[in-house]
Amino acid sequence: MKVWLLLGVIVGSTVTADLLQSHEMKRHGEIHDFRLRGLRSVLSTLARKRNLILSVVCMAASFFAFMALVQVADLSFAVPASAGTFVIETVLARWILKEHVDSRRWIGAALVAGGVWLLAL
Amino acid sequence: MNPRLRWKTPAFAAIVVVSNAFGNLFLAWGMRHGAGEITASPLSFLRAIFNPWVSLGIVLLIAWMLSKMFLLSWADLSYVLPVTAFGYVLNALLGRLFLGEDVTPARWAGTLLIMAGVVLVGMGKPHSEQQPGGPPV
Numbered sequence: 001m002k003v004w005l006l007l008g009v010i011v012g013s014t015v016t017a018d019l020l021q022s023h024e025m026k027r028h029g030e031i032h033d034f035r036l037r038g039l040r041s042v043l044s045t046l047a048r049k050r051n052l053i054l055s056v057v058c059m060a061a062s063f064f065a066f067m068a069l070v071q072v073a074d075l076s077f078a079v080p081a082s083a084g085t086f087v088i089e090t091v092l093a094r095w096i097l098k099e100h101v102d103s104r105r106w107i108g109a110a111l112v113a114g115g116v117w118l119l120a121l
Numbered sequence: 122m123n124p125r126l127r128w129k130t131p132a133f134a135a136i137v138v139v140s141n142a143f144g145n146l147f148l149a150w151g152m153r154h155g156a157g158e159i160t161a162s163p164l165s166f167l168r169a170i171f172n173p174w175v176s177l178g179i180v181l182l183i184a185w186m187l188s189k190m191f192l193l194s195w196a197d198l199s200y201v202l203p204v205t206a207f208g209y210v211l212n213a214l215l216g217r218l219f220l221g222e223d224v225t226p227a228r229w230a231g232t233l234l235i236m237a238g239v240v241l242v243g244m245g246k247p248h249s250e251q252q253p254g255g256p257p258v
Contacts, residue, residue: 022198025190046190059186064166067175068159070149076216076224079145080209080231086202093199101199104241109199111238112206118231 003073007081009065014085017058019092024051026097080116087113133192134204140185142211146219148178153220203242209235 028046046052069078090109094101101109151174152159159165169175192201210232216222 018198018202021190022193025193028194063182067148067152067166067169070145071152071156071159074216074222075145075149075220076213076222076228078149079212079216080228086206089202090199093197093202097198099197099199105199105203108203108238108242111241112203112235113238115231115234115236115238116206116209118227118234121225121227121231 003069006065006069010062010069010082011085011088013058013062013065014082015088015092017055017062018085018089019096020051020055020058022093022097024049024055086116130192130196133188134201136188137185137192137201137205138208138211140181140188141205141208142215144178144181144185145212146178146215147174147181149216149220151175151178200242203238206235207239 024046028042028049066078066082069082073081087109090101090105093099151172152169154172154174156169156172156175157165159169170179189201189205213224213228213232217224
């Protein structure tokens with residue numbers, strides 16, 4: 001019961017965090033400058049974005065739940081099981097972020113989802 | 122595709138995969154060796170965080186989060202997610218090798234299926250134009 005409760009927290013908060021992060025990073029645009037000064041400037045700009053702050057809060061919730069999960073479950077179970085987010089996120093990337101998900105990506109996503117399911121058995 | 126993205130995208134995808142897999146490994150190792158039992162109390166989480174292995178895992182997972190954010194600034198979420206899913210394979214291997222976990226045949230079959238999915242998606246373009254309407258978030 002505890003394992004599945006922790007997994008539920010991980011899945012819900014990870015999906016929310018990834019959607020918010022992807023949306024905000026696309027709005028920010030591609031990062032070109034990887035020198036220290038450039039990175040500092042990018043990080044200070046990003047640290048003021050509401051969606052990114054919210055995504056970090058969601059990731060923190062997901063992380064603490066994951067910390068508790070790896071203590072009571074195998075890593076080779078915990079990691080793939082938490083990938084239940086994968087299919088939900090691909091569907092939401094298409095519907096909410098309006099990304100073009102072609103048939104190859106759908107098939108690839110389905111294979112990965114099938115693999116994740118087998119890993120979790 | 123922009124020629125610069127030909128190396129930048131796979132390089133960042135590799136950093137995302139490796140930092141995540143080793144971050145998870147060190148975290149799991151630390152949580153089982155000296156971190157103490159996790160309870161509903163925040164103090165139990167704080168105590169665990171100061172375990173050296175857990176701290177190292179957290180540093181790597183921060184590197185993972187930052188590299189994934191950078192990657193998402195030019196590549197689609199629906200590309201990044203499956204490509205970085207190779208990390209599941211690496212996690213299963215590390216769990217078997219370093220944590221002595223019993224990885225069943227079903228889990229190895231799942232690993233191969235994930236690799237097939239990753240290869241399929243990796244053959245596509247990492248970026249696509251968004252559809253009209255844009256993200257409403």
